[in-house]
Amino acid sequence: xxxxxQPTEMTATEGAIVQINCTYQTSxxxxxxxxxxxxxxxxxxxxxxxxxxxxxxxxxSSFLSRSKGYSxxxxxxxxxxxxxxxxxxxxxxxxxxxxxxxxxxxTQLTVWP
Amino acid sequence: NAGVMxxxxxxxxxxxxxxxxxxSPMKGHSHVYWYRQLPEEGLxxxxxxxxxxxxxxxxxxxxxxxxxxxxxxxxxxxxxQVVRGDSAAYFCASSPPRTGTAKxxxxxxxxxxxxxx
Numbered sequence: 001x002x003x004x005x006q007p008t009e010m011t012a013t014e015g016a017i018v019q020i021n022c023t024y025q026t027s028x029x030x031x032x033x034x035x036x037x038x039x040x041x042x043x044x045x046x047x048x049x050x051x052x053x054x055x056x057x058x059x060x061s062s063f064l065s066r067s068k069g070y071s072x073x074x075x076x077x078x079x080x081x082x083x084x085x086x087x088x089x090x091x092x093x094x095x096x097x098x099x100x101x102x103x104x105x106x107t108q109l110t111v112w113p
Numbered sequence: 114n115a116g117v118m119x120x121x122x123x124x125x126x127x128x129x130x131x132x133x134x135x136x137s138p139m140k141g142h143s144h145v146y147w148y149r150q151l152p153e154e155g156l157x158x159x160x161x162x163x164x165x166x167x168x169x170x171x172x173x174x175x176x177x178x179x180x181x182x183x184x185x186x187x188x189x190x191x192x193x194q195v196v197r198g199d200s201a202a203y204f205c206a207s208s209p210p211r212t213g214t215a216k217x218x219x220x221x222x223x224x225x226x227x228x229x230x
Contacts, residue, residue, distance in 0.1 A: 004155070033218070042117070042221040043156070043204070087155070099146060099169060099208075101219060103155035 002026045004104040006088050011110045012078055020073045020107045022088035033101065034062055034073045035087040043087055046073065075109075083111045115140065117207050117222035118187075125228045132192040132199070134225045138207030145188040146219060147173075147180060150202040162188060195229045202226050 003025040012018040024032070031050040035043035049055055049064035049071060061074040075082055085106040093100060118137040126132050138145050144163055148156040158172040162182040173180065177195075182188040192199055206219035 035221070040223075042223040045218050045220065048218065089156075099144065099161040099217075100158040100172065101146075101148075101156075102158070103148075105153070105155040 002090065002092065002102045004088055004090055004102055006086075006104040006107045008105065009108045009110070011112060013112050014078055014080060016078050017074065017076050018078060018109065020075070020086050020088075020109065022071045022073070022104060024069045024071070024088070024090050024102075024104075026069075026090050026092050026102065028092040029066060030091045030093065032062075032064055032071050033089045033091065034060075034071075035089065037085045037087055037106065039085075046086075078111050080111050080113065083109060085109070117205055117220055119203075119205050119222035119225050121225060122223065123226045123228070125230065126195050127230050128196060129194050132195050132227055134190040134192075134203050134205075134227070135187045136190070136205030136207075136222060137187040138205075139220055141209060142207035142220075143210050144208045144217075145182050146206045146208075147188075147190050148204045148206065150204060150224070152201075156204060159190075192227075195227075197229050200227055200229045 006022045033048050034046040036046050037043040047062035049062050054063045059076045064071045085108050087106045088104040089101040120135050146161050147159040150156045160173045160180045161169040165184050177193045179191045202224045204224045206221045208217045208219045
């Protein structure tokens with residue numbers, strides 16, 4: 001089966017930097033996604049990695065190491081509105097199964113003033 | 114450009130009734146996915162559809178659950194004879210026609226919260 005692990009909860013203060021880790025054990029890896037989900041709302045797309053390395057997009061960056069089955073999401077200059085659940089998801093498979101995403105349980109980030 | 118629209122946002126059913134959940138994908142998107150989220154758990158894949166075709170339903174329970182994406186109208190996830198264990202948030206996502214890359218981002222709706230009494 002597929003296994004995706006991420007911490008359940010994290011806290012940080014406004015203006016700080018936080019790194020949310022995600023490890024995965026899957027077969028047929030085809031990319032890793034990070035989503036942000038506020039309570040009661042839709043998950044919104046943050047980033048996508050398929051090759052090793054760092055992808056930067058404003059205050060958010062995402063890193064991938066395929067050999068280690070490891071990714072992290074880095075959030076800089078934290079704001080109160082960044083308090084949310086952050087979901088790590090892996091796309092695997094070929095052909096007809098290429099569409100499915102496997103999600104971790106999400107990391108609930110709380111940003112304190 | 115409206116996002117993925119799901120309705121109803123909240124649905125209450127008694128045991129044994131039927132639940133019908135609707136999803137209208139983003140404009141121009143021809144792929145629809147349904148996921149279920151139980152409390153304290155991650156999103157779990159259920160089914161992947163294109164217009165008039167079920168591509169992958171391996172995540173869907175064999176009984177009582179069905180999904181369709183007709184040529185016209187929204188995608189429907191149908192749960193017959195609901196039980197308490199069906200209580201969950203059901204999310205729909207859509208993506209554009211495949212471009213040959215794996216990226217094909219899935220955009221999510223706000224979900225339908227189903228409560229079975």
